[in-house]
Amino acid sequence: MNDIMSLGIHRLWKKYFVDLVLSKHNDNEKILDIASGSGDIFNLLPISKNLYALDPVSEMHNISRKKNNSKKINYKVGYAENLPYKKNFFKIITCTYGVRNFKNRKIGFSEIYRCLKKNGYFFIMEFGIPKRNLLKSSYKNFLKYVLPFTGSIISNDRYSYKYLADSIISFPSQNNLLEELINTGFFHIKTIDFISGANSIYIVQKK
Template structure:
């Protein structure tokens, strides 16, 4: 199944195309994540899990959970907490449910739109989003929804790919993202457009400092750090 490449960036009507694209690669999504990140994505999720569980939350929401890798990681780290994963791609959620059953982890996975979350105000201690925020069609609205469903004193943890920085490593990573990744992704998944969209969506995404300012404008007390030479960025926002 081949799907046209969605547009990238903020304030763009792209939701339906993003949904179709991820549905088309759902079966190979986990394998591709491992291959294309050389397994480093697991270490990034562990760092994000540490931040998310630091204050022993009892109720956690993982938005854009995909095949539930991060939701399952959170549940392993906090077996007594209620972990809910939300995504708008049913094909991804079906794979996540199979993984949860195979790992004997009780995670609730539900279909829902990140820009109109189907949850009450102030209903979660922690909200997380790993590598899904850049696919939102409206970053400001997404942050407002995160804020809405968080309890006072709650925490938002965002893990995302920032645009590559300047210098030699940034240039090498841009080459890898633009030239190598689409070829590998297209070969394994059968949808080259999906893995052309990935680097373009990263290049169009706000830099870490800019994203921190957006989180601050939404009301969060924010800090961030980059991981693995800036390939990933981990943002933490506390609801004041």
């Protein structure tokens, strides 16, 4: 889905994302990837220890295990809204294309805040609606009409692609998302937009 949504560019965005994560990492600290899926982020990270992956779907972990077989990753099946870790445990928590799926962002963000150490970083990457007006309307039409149609042809799964489109359209604006993070207690470090916000990286810190 990510490949179709981004015409494959999400792989470059993930590489960029991982380089940002690396710039804040130090070898003895632990990193948690939430909504880790099939393990792309840890696959790209040139780190092989102190890695923790959480996803509600155990089959995703099985794919990740094969992909990341040279790495020592602690896998857990679970939800962002109920993290099975102690407080102040991680220096870095990442979540790529997962926040959109949280059932309750407020609880998810508070759980992430609880499990981060003081001065720890939360990195998010998520699809959004471009800010530029011309792009905005054509992109919304792409999401509403082209994406579900393409999905039904490629994978015979119109429903999943419609869910993807709806979840992007109903995702909060950047300002609203940042407000939710700041209300949780995070300090905003920076937001990096690609294609005028069709994809964005948010970096926030626990103070």
